[in-house]
Amino acid sequence: MKPVNLKKLAQELNLSIATVSRALNDRYDISQPTKDRVRALANKLNYEPNHHASSLRRNKSKTIGVVIPEVDNHFFSLAIKGIEEVARRNNYHVLIYLSHEDYQRELAVMRLLASGRVDGVLLSVASESQDFAHLDLLRERGIPVVLFDRVYAGKDMPKVTTDDYESGYRATQHLLEAGCRVIAHLTIAHTLSISQRRMQGYQAALQQFRVPYDEELVVCEAAGKPQSASLPQTLLTQRPDIDGIFAAVESLAMSSYEACHNLGLRIPKDVKIIGFSNLKTASLLAPPLTTITQPAYEIGKEAASVLFQAVVKNRLVSAAQSKELKSELIVRASTASTTLSSKEPVALALALGR
Amino acid sequence: MKPVNLKKLAQELNLSIATVSRALNDRYDISQPTKDRVRALANKLNYEPNHHASSLRRNKSKTIGVVIPEVDNHFFSLAIKGIEEVARRNNYHVLIYLSHEDYQRELAVMRLLASGRVDGVLLSVASESQDFAHLDLLRERGIPVVLFDRVYAGKDMPKVTTDDYESGYRATQHLLEAGCRVIAHLTIAHTLSISQRRMQGYQAALQQFRVPYDEELVVCEAAGKPQSASLPQTLLTQRPDIDGIFAAVESLAMSSYEACHNLGLRIPKDVKIIGFSNLKTASLLAPPLTTITQPAYEIGKEAASVLFQAVVKNRLVSAAQSKELKSELIVRASTASTTLSSKEPVALALALGR
DNA sequence: ATTAATTACGTAAACGTTTCCGGAGATTAA
DNA sequence: TTAATCTCCGGAAACGTTTACGTAATTAAT
Incomplete structure (x- = not known):
């Protein structure tokens, strides 16, 4: 209620306001005994300097x-x-x-x-x-x-930033190496340089593997959120030939999972999914999600x-x-190559089939 | 670099600082024409009041x-x-x-x-x-x-707060109704009233079902984080008879999942898990996690x-x-009653068995 | 002993804003 | 015409801090 400020300290100690201020700021032209006296009282009265006054004066x-x-x-x-x-x-x-x-x-x-x-x-x-x-x-x-x-x-x-071009490249490359040939790219506002660079990586990887670039497979989430949740689902129904999804943001990876659930598509057998994500629970998902994780x-x-x-x-x-900085590609089951093991996909399919 | 403040505006307009200030604050004793003039210039020069000066003066x-x-x-x-x-x-x-x-x-x-x-x-x-x-x-x-x-x-x-007592009660009740009889309670600092109330709910539910309270089953995460990740795992190995886990915080639910993975325990067949959590991905976990979700x-x-x-x-x-406020109990597969369906646990067991 | 340098502190201005007080000019009332 | 009221604005203090400047007292240098 009653504020404790420099004036109060000064009065109590029979010193000037300036001296008290300098003592607290540990200036060279104040004697050690005085500094000690001032600090002791400041501590005792729980003095805290007024931030606004200080900011105003120091312009900081x-x-x-x-x-x-x-x-x-x-x-x-x-x-x-x-x-x-x-x-x-x-x-x-x-x-x-x-x-x-x-x-x-x-x-x-x-x-x-x-x-x-x-x-x-x-x-x-x-x-x-x-x-x-x-x-x-x-x-x-x-x-x-x-x-x-x-x-x-x-x-x-x-x-x-992170190495978005390389990350986009590696993500797409990973899907291609896992056997995908129709890879959707879900992204956000393409005005962002971050999106552009991930996209460029995506395109470069496609080119490297001689897979034609299909504009229809690139879908951009609009600013208005409502439809974005169902965005993967509409894309997957329009293009049943999609066998891989590269999500540029976490939320789109999640809604891709939901879309696959709803449409009865099995991950990774029917569709493999990779996404930018910092989810701590990525490894606990069904199936565990392969991620590009930014530091x-x-x-x-x-x-x-x-x-x-x-x-x-x-x-x-x-x-x-x-x-x-560099992002990390963490490979998990959602992009498991379906030709490698036959047992695992069955289990996953069963798990997802309900 | 050169700041635009009230003095500047006042000079430019041939007015006093006081008048400019009052004009901008829309005080009653300034004429409309003057207000307009002031605001126009303020806008033009991108004037923004100095927050620290204002805070200092108004004490707000x-x-x-x-x-x-x-x-x-x-x-x-x-x-x-x-x-x-x-x-x-x-x-x-x-x-x-x-x-x-x-x-x-x-x-x-x-x-x-x-x-x-x-x-x-x-x-x-x-x-x-x-x-x-x-x-x-x-x-x-x-x-x-x-x-x-x-x-x-x-x-x-x-x-x-939320209805922690009721939530703790309902969570435990839910596990009991699903058939659990040896229910572990993982919690954080018991000095927190929130933990105490959840705990009380836990105890009350046990009592209601005539299940004896076992102190050994209640484990409190210490402040030092390192060992908390393995906390569920040590508990589950010490007490293999545990068939249900009630985690009072999200992180403990997650480490319980990991512990079950590591120990080869099947969720929900061997152990059912419920946890306080606001995870958006709870429904995508393997298996989907039953949660008490706070608003x-x-x-x-x-x-x-x-x-x-x-x-x-x-x-x-x-x-x-x-x-x-009220928390919500969202029932998912991690607490599914094992007697209901026989097909689902098999799939989940397979999915988790790798 | 006188002067110069040093130490330790006080005085007062400044930061940009808000607001109390007051006052000139215009309008109205008598 | 004078007094009272109202409208609109300026002067100046205040918020709590920092800091340039000044100064008395002590110490060192000559």
């Missing part, structure tokens, strides 16, 4: 903003964990904002953040976003921005580290600071 | 703090989603802190938050926490705190709503504002 908020499309998703929640970890180590605070894949929300948030509320921003852009002028808004104000995973290629800013936690840590390099130096950073 | 930060044990967990990430939603609607910002189940971290965070950085706090306590004096710290400063899910019963503060998103929304009632009224709230 000790806070970063994190803007992501969603949080109920293992990739982003792990990324947050990494970000929080690095922030805490630097004595920084983390503000979180969800764009819900909505460009307008993303824009509104960026506007808010342009007023000195944060010292830096980590952004993973919404799938809807096509205009990136809001990034300049922060730039003009001298607030460094680091993009991660869902990046925008056009701007000269640091980006932390989400490390991405978060890396992105935050790059940002802090900029924040402490108090200057903007360029694309030169960008990093690319 | 328009920010709440959220302190949770972890984020890579569907329950908490969904809760955050709900919290962010309500916060955004009230034009509030959300600071996030992870305690990592560590009391010291939780304490440190609460200390930081006691300095007027936030207008309110949402807390789900770490499993390690036994001392709750840090809650008083905020209370003394007049900062309202709302506990959710992992609450502490001892304090007179609002709590948003995590709603809990987040509700907790935030209660907090905002306190924040806008600028006063502390009491336990009277507490809410209890």
Whole structure:
């Protein structure tokens, strides 16, 4: 109720406010005895400096903003964990904002953040976003921005991503080697460079195996979520010849599983599925899902580290600071080659047949 | 680089700083033409008020703090989603802190938050926490705190929880009705009221079915994580007579699955498993997991709503504002009664047998 | 002993905003 | 005409902190 601030401490100790402040900040021109006295009382009264006053004066908020499309998703929640970890180590605070894949929300948030509320921003852009002028808004104000995973290629800013082209290539290659020849590619907004690169990997692998590229097999999830759940199902009914699915995001892999259940398709016998995913339970699924797993936690840590390099130096950073981490292909039963073993598919078929 | 603040706007418009401020805040004593002029320029120059100056002056930060044990967990990430939603609607910002189940971290965070950085706090306590004096710290400063899910019963503060006793009862009852007689209960820190209530429900159901309570069957996950993964496995080897597992948290349900895999135990034939969980993929597991699912998103929304009632009224709230939401029992194959069908367990056994 | 350097602290301005107080000018009432 | 009211705006203080500058007292240098 009654705040304990520098004035209070100063009165109690018969010192000036300035001296108390400098003692707490461990400045050189304060004697050790005084420092001890001040700290003792500060501790006793549970003094905590007023963050807003301090931020206002220093023009430094000790806070970063994190803007992501969603949080109920293992990739982003792990990324947050990494970000929080690095922030805490630097004595920084983390503000979180969800764009819900909505460009307008993303824009509104960026506007808010342009007023000195944060010292830096980590952004993973919404799938809807096509205009990136809001990034300049922060730039003009001298607030460094680091993009991660869902990046925008056009701007000269640091980006932390994974090897999406290679991952897309390896995923498709894996399906091809398992015998698939009609491989669907389920993806999100193709305006995202991340989607484009995965797609390019997909195409390159097809070409390598002399499998013709079929536009009909590439389906893009629209921003409006409702139909996306049934997206794999409609595709699978339209094209019963599909024998492999490469899902560029976790949710599409899951709805592919559901679609196969509903349509009575057996995984991996009828359709093999591989998907980008950070699901901890991938190995417990029926059947266990082959995944491309991004190092989400490390991405978060890396992105935050790059940002802090900029924040402490108090200057903007360029694309030169960008990093690319490697994703991991984890082979499980959902892409098991049906020619290898005959026993296993039967069991799986039975398990799924109910 | 060059900030656009009230002074700048005032100079440009030949007005005083006070007038510009009042115009932007839509005060009654500013003429409409002036308001229009001010707003036009503010818009043109992308003016955003300095949050720290404003917070300092108004003694209101328009920010709440959220302190949770972890984020890579569907329950908490969904809760955050709900919290962010309500916060955004009230034009509030959300600071996030992870305690990592560590009391010291939780304490440190609460200390930081006691300095007027936030207008309110949402807390789900770490499993390690036994001392709750840090809650008083905020209370003394007049900062309202709302506990959710992992609450502490001892304090007179609002709590948003689920019907943990009933859920524990129903979960155990469900296993008993499915034929289980030796039911293990895997839980976390028993200092948490949430664990105690689930446990009480467990005991009550046992009593109702005249099954003796066996202390050995109740295992509590320690704070140090490493051994918790193998916790179900050691229990299942020590007590091969176990025919049912009730996991009070998602992670323990998952490690129970893994333990059964490793030990060659068939679910649900040898062991039936039910667990608290918000896994979206519960129905895709092998076998699909019967869950007690908490309305995590709603809990987040509700907790935030209660907090905002306190924040806008600028006063502390009491336990009277507490809410209890209902969890849902979702029956799936992991607790299927083995006497019902003979075909299904065979398939599942085969599927798991590899 | 006088001056210069050093130590340890106080004074006051500044950060950008909000708000109390007041005041000039216009309008109305008497 | 004078007084009262109202409308619209400016001056200045305040929020709690940091920091440039100043200064008295002590120590070192000459």
